[in-house]
Amino acid sequence: MKKLSFTLFLLSLLSVIFLSCEKNGADAASSASGTGKGGSLAKFTIVGNYIYAVSSHYLYTVDISNPANPTKVNQSALSFDMETIYPYKNRLYIGSRTGLYVYSIDTASSPRLIGEAKHGRSCDPVVANDSVSYSTLKGNSFCGPATSGLYVYDVKNTNNPVLKKTIPINEPIGLGIADSALYVCCSGDGLKVYNINDGYNPVERQTISGNYFIDVIPYDDLLICWTKDGIRLYNITNRLSPQFIKLIAN
Amino acid sequence: MRLKNYWLVALLFISLSSCWDFNNRNLPPPESRTKVLGHKPVYGTEVFAKGILYSPIPLPVINGGNIYAFNNFLFQVENGYGIHVIDNTNPSNANRIGFITIKGCSQLSIKNDKLYANSYDDLVVLDFSNLNSIQIVSRLNGVFTEYRYGSPIAEPPVSGYYECPRSDSFVVKWVSDSVYQSCYKQ
Structure with missing residues (x-):
């Protein structure tokens, strides 16, 4: 009996040690993911051990373990003009001139097309979270005749993105999400900040005008903006009210 | 009936001969065609074109491209020429601190102090854990098949006429010059 309780004690001790190791392991894994963050106009992204x-x-899929x-492990030929790639969890959102395409990377070495939403020809970066994705469409002579604006898609079912709303904007380009805020670069018209607490109904909160905004990266409490005359940094501790910090002039 | 055929043959002959005249007399030989102010490619050997170098001297941004954030650093592609490195340890004092020459570059991504970028259609992997001695970890040739001629350095940085680059050579830069109107960038 004594022996048994001692064994149980040892076992529980072991399991405690094991659990704490597990926790350390998880922490180590998250810091080991160690990737940076690109803008919405990027054509390169790293998820896990792969570059897409x-x-x-x-x-293209390249194994960088x-x-x-x-090692290049995959190259899929596709018939649409792809422009941008945005990773979210186990999905790749690809903006193209003909629509929004969603790829599954459940099998990381071979991305698989699982959903698409076609629109008229236009340029089209995209960002997403769990339930909604935002694209900007810039319909001009180069990119085609679709209506320029912010396109809001329901992507709860990634196999079937559903267009929920369009907000007309003259010349939108890059965009970024930070929690309840959506930042949309509007070329010469500045940077628009939307409240997306209700994801399908972005509410415009303010426009930072006076500069030509091309793309943004929300990076923790910092909003990094690529503008025509340099890189502008804003403090977004308050997500909906960016405070200008610095221009790194070209 | 037969007469009609002769007429047709004669007509054909006349129209062909007018083409002949046009090609030989109306168009001047290429060397006397008017040139316009545009851009001309400068070629380099593959070894030179693919050379990678970090210089701790900040350069101005001429034709800025994609941006990237990693820990205390920001990066911005100089389309076709390389990557600007920005020290962002203290954002209110962030500044460019150096430049990585990677010709044919348009994209970058970072994981664990390894910087992945394209150089023309190659993938290059750099270790920048020590900025002052950036090491080339590996280079995988010809991965991104469409990046070579779609590379930003395959065209001059500004719109206008330019001399179409040869497909068997590596463009390392563009210079202003008078050129024939062979290619045009919008």
């Missing part, structure tokens, strides 16, 4: 890259007609020996 797009060019007009291809989606050993950086000294990267």
Whole structure:
């Protein structure tokens, strides 16, 4: 009996040790993911041990588990003009000139097209969270005749993105999400800040005008903006009210 | 009936000969065609074109491209030429501190102090854990098939006429010059 309780004690001690190790392991894993963050106009992204890259007609997958020996594992030919790639969890959102495409990377080495929402020809970066994705469409002579604006899609079912709303904007380009805020670069018209507490109904809160905004990266409490004359930094501790910090002039 | 055929043959001959005249007399030989102010490619050997170098001297941004954030650093692609490095340890005092020359570059991404970028259609992996001695970890040739001629350096940085680059060579920069109107960038 004594022996048994001692064994149980040992077992529980072991399980406690094991659990604490597990926790450390998880923490280590999250810091080991160690990737940075790109803007919405990027054509390169790293998820886990893979680089995903797009060019007009291809989606490339490169295994970088050993950086000294990267290996191309996939190149999918696609018929649409791909422009941008945005990772969210186990999905890749690809903006193209003909629509929004959602890829599953459940099998990381071979992305699989699982959903699409087509629109008229236009340029089209995209950002997303669990339930909603936002695209900007810039309909001009170069990119096609679709109506310029912010397009809001319901992506709860990624196999079937549903257009919920369009908000007309003259010349939108890059965009970024930070919690309840959506930042949309509007070329010469500045940077628009939307409240997206109700994700399908962005509410415009303010426009930071006076500069030509191209793309943004919300990075913790910092909003990094690529503008025509340099990189502008804003403090977004208050997400809906960016405070200007600095211009790193070209 | 037969006469009609002769007429047709004669007509054909006349129209063909007018083409002949046009090609030989109305168009001046190429060397006397008017040139316009535009851009001309400068070629480099593959070794030169693919050379990678970090210089701790900040350069001005001429044709800025994609931005990227990683820990206390920001990066901005100089389309076709490389990557500006910005020290962002203290955002109110953030500044460019150096430049990584990677010709043919348009994209970058970072994981664990390894910077992944394209150089033309190659993937290059750099270790920048020590900025002053950036090491090339690896290079995988010809991965991104469409990036070579779609590379930003395959065109001059501004709109206008330019001399179409040869497909068997590496463009390393563009210079202003008078050129024939062979290619045009919008």
